[in-house]
Amino acid sequence: MNMPPTKNADINFYFDPICPFAWMTSKWIRIVQAQRDYTVDWRFISLRLINSHIDYDTHFPEEYHAQHTAGLRLLRVASAAREKHGREAIGPLYAAYGARIMEAGPDEGRAPGWQGTPDLAADALAEANLPTSLVDALDDTTRDAEIQAESDAALSLTGKDVGTPIVHFEPPEGIAFFGPVISRLPSDEQAGVLWDAVIGLARFPGFAELKRSLRERPQLPSFGVTAQETGKTEDWHAGSRRLKK
Numbered sequence: 001m002n003m004p005p006t007k008n009a010d011i012n013f014y015f016d017p018i019c020p021f022a023w024m025t026s027k028w029i030r031i032v033q034a035q036r037d038y039t040v041d042w043r044f045i046s047l048r049l050i051n052s053h054i055d056y057d058t059h060f061p062e063e064y065h066a067q068h069t070a071g072l073r074l075l076r077v078a079s080a081a082r083e084k085h086g087r088e089a090i091g092p093l094y095a096a097y098g099a100r101i102m103e104a105g106p107d108e109g110r111a112p113g114w115q116g117t118p119d120l121a122a123d124a125l126a127e128a129n130l131p132t133s134l135v136d137a138l139d140d141t142t143r144d145a146e147i148q149a150e151s152d153a154a155l156s157l158t159g160k161d162v163g164t165p166i167v168h169f170e171p172p173e174g175i176a177f178f179g180p181v182i183s184r185l186p187s188d189e190q191a192g193v194l195w196d197a198v199i200g201l202a203r204f205p206g207f208a209e210l211k212r213s214l215r216e217r218p219q220l221p222s223f224g225v226t227a228q229e230t231g232k233t234e235d236w237h238a239g240s241r242r243l244k245k
Contacts, residue, residue, distance in 0.1 A: 009041035012168040014154040016047045017078075017097040018071030018115055020218045021181050022165035026094065028182060029167070031191040042090040044079065045151045045164050048072040049144065063112035070116025073138045075147050077121050080137035081130050089130060096124035106224040175202040183216035183231055 013029055015022045033040050048068035056065040074097055081089045100123060101115045114120070122132040137143060154166040157176035168176040177198070186194050201207055217223045217231030225231040 008171050010036075010038035010170065011040045012043050012171050013040055014043045014045040014150070014164065014166040014168075015094060016045055016068075016071045016164045017074045017094060017101065018067050019047065019164040020102055020220055020222060021163075021179070021183075021215075023098045023102045024182055024185060024218050024220065025165050025167075025180065026098070027185050028191055028194070031186070031188060032195045035188070035192055036195075040091065041087060042094050043150055043154070044075050044147050045154045045166060046072045046075055046144075046147050047164060049148050050151050050155065050160075066111075066113030067115065070113045072144070072147070073116035074121060074124075076137045076140050076143045077125070077134050079143040079146055080134045080140070081125070081128075084134070085130060089128065092128040093124060093130060096127040099127070100124055102220045102222045105221050107222050108224065169199060169202075175199070177202050181215065183218045185219065185227070 011029065011033070013026060015026060017023075029040065032038065046068075048071060051060075051068065054060070056068075078090055078093055081093055097120075100120050116138065118135050118138060121135045121138060125132050125134055154168075155162070157168055158166055158178050162178035164178075166176060166178055168174060180194075180198055182194075201210070213236050214233055215236045216233055217225050219225045219227050219229065219231060223231060
C-alpha cells in the first residue's frame, strides 16, 4: 500500500498520536533535528494494536480503550496521507495532531476518545495542507494491517515490553531504543547534551535497560501542567499506568 523510502533517514521515529510521552520526545527530537541537520522518517506504532491481546477492562484505567482506539483512528488517516501524499506529509500532520491533542488545554471533562473525532482530524489535515477528505480513513480498518506491520517492525528493534515512542538512529543497522521518556522539554542547549548522552549509552554493545517507573506528569496543557510547574509524580506501572502486568 505504501512505498518504502528511497533513502534511509537519520532517525526513524515510531509514534502513536495519543501518547503524551511520545509527543514530548518528538518535540525534543525536532530540536535535535534542526541542530544536527538530521532527516526524520515519522512512522507508526499503534498502542491499540500492540495491546490487542490484553483485556482492557481488567488491565487498564477505564479511559484507555477509547484513547488507544482514537490513536489508531488517527493513524489510519496518517496512513492514507502517506499513501497519497508521500512520507514527508507525516511530520506536519503529527505536529498538527499534537497541537490539538496535547497543547490545546486540559483533558479533564472531555469524553474519552475525543481525540479521534472527524472534526479534530479534519482540522489537523487542513493545518498540514492536506485534503480534509482524508478524514474518511478514520474508520478504514483495511489500513490496520499496514499499521500492525509497522508496529511489529518497531517492536522487533527493541523487544515487546515497551511502549511509545521507539527511536531508531542510523537505520537500518543503527541503534534503536524505547523513549527516552521525558516529562519536560529541554532547552536548546540541553537538547543536544541529552541526545549525545542517550546515543552514547545506547551505542554501548552490552547496554540493555535503565529505567524507573516513577514519572512526572508531562509539562503539557493536556495534563494541566505549565512549563513553569512540576507535574505530579505517578507510578506508570509497565509504562502505561496499567492496573496489573
